[in-house]
Amino acid sequence: MAKNDSSWTIALLRVVLGVIFAYHGYLKLFVPGGFKGTAAFLASLGIPLPLYSALIVSAVEFFGGVFLILGMVTRWSTVLLIIDMLVAFFLVHMKNGLLVSKGGYEFVLVLLAGLAVVLANGAGKFSLGSKYFKSGHLK
Incomplete structure (x- = not known):
């Protein structure tokens, strides 16, 4: 049996995740009220330094x-986004159960x-990183 090349599926997953996170970060950073709303929400959760925390979360996303x-x-990027999502999971969504319609964590x-x-597979061969870098060095 021939080995399947999963490069395109990794690229598709990476791009879809990227669009979702970039859009949510964009809403927090650039839409009027988005940043202040994020900071107010973080303050309501008791997160210290809510303005700085909102800036970090927004920039990471x-x-x-x-x-x-x-x-x-x-x-x-993936490690930082995983940390971002783990914080969201434990501080916001876990207490609401599974269903997203009820603020849950699905x-x-x-x-x-x-x-x-x-994270496990890397960016794959359809990426700028693989085109211009090899083992962390410019090609």
Whole structure:
């Protein structure tokens, strides 16, 4: 049996995840009220320094998503996004149960699973990282 080349599926997953995260980060950073709303929500959860925390979360989601789309610094971006989603899982969604319609964690769980696949496989050959870098060095 021939070995399947899963490069295109990894690229598809990476780009879809990237679009989702970049869009959510964009909403937090650039849509009027998005950043203040995020900071207020984080403050309501008791997260310290809510303005700085909102900036970090927003930047991680926006730039992490863009880097996933491009396939650059993918593992670092993925690790930061996993941390972001774990915080969301434990502080926001877990107490609401599974269903996303009730504020639950099912969507966060799917995002975490996708990020784990990208982390385990890297960006794949259809990425800027594989085109311009080899073992962390410019080609």
